[in-house]
Amino acid sequence: MIEQCAELIANAERVLFLTSAGMSADSGIPTFRDKEGYWENFPPFKEKGLEAQELASPWAFQNVLSHAWAFYEWRRRNAHENRPHSGYDIINHWMDSRFDDAFVHTTNTDGYHIISGTPPDKVMEVHGSMWRLQCLGPCSRDFWDENSVPLCDLDYDRMEASNYPQCPHCDSIARPHILMFGDWDYVGHSKQEENFSRFTRQAVDLVFLVGSSGGVPTNDFIALQYKDSGVPVININLDPSANAIVNTEYLLTMKGKEAFEQLDSALPS
Numbered sequence: 001m002i003e004q005c006a007e008l009i010a011n012a013e014r015v016l017f018l019t020s021a022g023m024s025a026d027s028g029i030p031t032f033r034d035k036e037g038y039w040e041n042f043p044p045f046k047e048k049g050l051e052a053q054e055l056a057s058p059w060a061f062q063n064v065l066s067h068a069w070a071f072y073e074w075r076r077r078n079a080h081e082n083r084p085h086s087g088y089d090i091i092n093h094w095m096d097s098r099f100d101d102a103f104v105h106t107t108n109t110d111g112y113h114i115i116s117g118t119p120p121d122k123v124m125e126v127h128g129s130m131w132r133l134q135c136l137g138p139c140s141r142d143f144w145d146e147n148s149v150p151l152c153d154l155d156y157d158r159m160e161a162s163n164y165p166q167c168p169h170c171d172s173i174a175r176p177h178i179l180m181f182g183d184w185d186y187v188g189h190s191k192q193e194e195n196f197s198r199f200t201r202q203a204v205d206l207v208f209l210v211g212s213s214g215g216v217p218t219n220d221f222i223a224l225q226y227k228d229s230g231v232p233v234i235n236i237n238l239d240p241s242a243n244a245i246v247n248t249e250y251l252l253t254m255k256g257k258e259a260f261e262q263l264d265s266a267l268p269s
């Protein structure tokens with residue numbers, strides 16, 4: 001199967017990468033889909049019965065602000081301590097030297113594609129990025145880069161943050177520029193949306209679906225649309241049941257890092 005996929009890559013000119021949690025998991029970014037693993041990381045949240053979906057919500061920023069910011073501050077520090085794995089570099093290398101044009105559409109908020117060197121105008125972070133902030137209000141549609149680590153003070157024992165970042169326009173509290181659960185206040189990223197829309201106006205001849213989970217199938221449905229119009233989809237996922245939506249014949253039951261390394265080795269230089 002690696003050889004068949006390598007042949008598709010060798011012949012492709014315009015390629016779309018759809019990446020999700022499984023791509024970042026190999027870099028040490030927790031997915032929080034597994035409730036027990038999440039509770040283990042955050043005993044104070046277990047005591048208060050605060051689930052990940054509740055904390056990642058505008059409700060939490062209004063009602064349990066210190067815990068909500070603590071959750072994101074912890075994740076910023078975790079992403080900062082880890083690094084994008086070699087799979088990101090391989091994607092960048094292919095984008096740079098092999099394909100005529102390519103684009104990354106990711107549901108991950110760790111910013112790892114851009115951090116690894118993918119040109120920012122070739123990335124759509126559909127759920128936002130933890131490295132940008134916006135007003136909690138919000139008082140405007142503005143958002144801004146914020147790469148400081150640490151950003152807030154964080155009491156790890158109580159999982160409570162303090163000294164929150166502020167909105168430069170109205171001095172109220174800022175929040176991550178991330179699409180949360182039940183979120184009507186996320187201001188979006190119109191420039192990234194335009195870039196993605198422009199890329200998809202022309203034909204794509206190969207699609208990668210990496211590390212997707214059925215829980216948030218945004219990328220699966222994009223992949224399915226392409227597959228239905230005859231474009232081959234390479235699905236890279238440790239869990240074969242993750243192929244249920246797109247149902248492609250090109251399924252690599254592997255971790256993202258391992259799959260890109262094997263595919264790169266199998267390519268003619």
Ligand SMILES: [Zn+2]
Binds near residue numbers: 135137
């Ligand atoms: Zn504001």
